[in-house]
Amino acid sequence: DIQMTQSPSSLSASVGDSVTITCRASQNIGAYLNWYQQKPGKAPKLLIYAASSLQSGVPSRFSGSGSGTDFTLTIRSLQPEDFATYFCQQSYTTPKTFGQGTHLEIK
């Protein structure tokens, strides 16, 4: 199975800050990488697909980049509603696997 490793596992930031979350795959997955946001007690929400494409309806302050094994999710000008857990998912091969999540909290 392809292992997905996210860093950091938790992160504190303030409203208005920019943050970057990293996801590393254990082998080359091209651009087959998706990012999700999850708030407590809520369903996960697809943010980014194919490493850098913004899902419809997602604010443009979210962006994704990377290819191969290293990927990043950047959130610019953090808003109060952005404090949540973020996780990556590789869609390159079966089984689909997820990162362990990055918890973004308010400083």
Added chain:
Amino acid sequence: QVQLQESGPGLVKPSETLSLTCIVSNGSISGYSWSWIRQPPGRALEWIGYVLDTGGTNYNPSLKSRVTISLDTSKNQFSLKLRSVTAADTAVYYCARRVDTILVTDAFDIWGQGTMVTVSS
């Protein structure tokens, strides 16, 4: 907006079969494939498998021998059966719509809220 809602027992005894249903509302189940994903307490999400609108399936090899995912188009719902459960199967179980197009490969664009299933005697 399409919505998904999981339903099923919150407690299952060891060695028995876990059965969950996901009802699809405000949209048709046809034309998409549908997935189950779970998250054990304190652990990462784990993809269980999906069913295509044709009825074909693709399962996580680690669970394949125990899993069946099926579609009921007449009721606009799909289901998960996981046999011979143990405590390791305790998790929040999510149903999700799988998107697989030229642009979007194997992403999950709509999720249910999740349902906690505990395996215990």
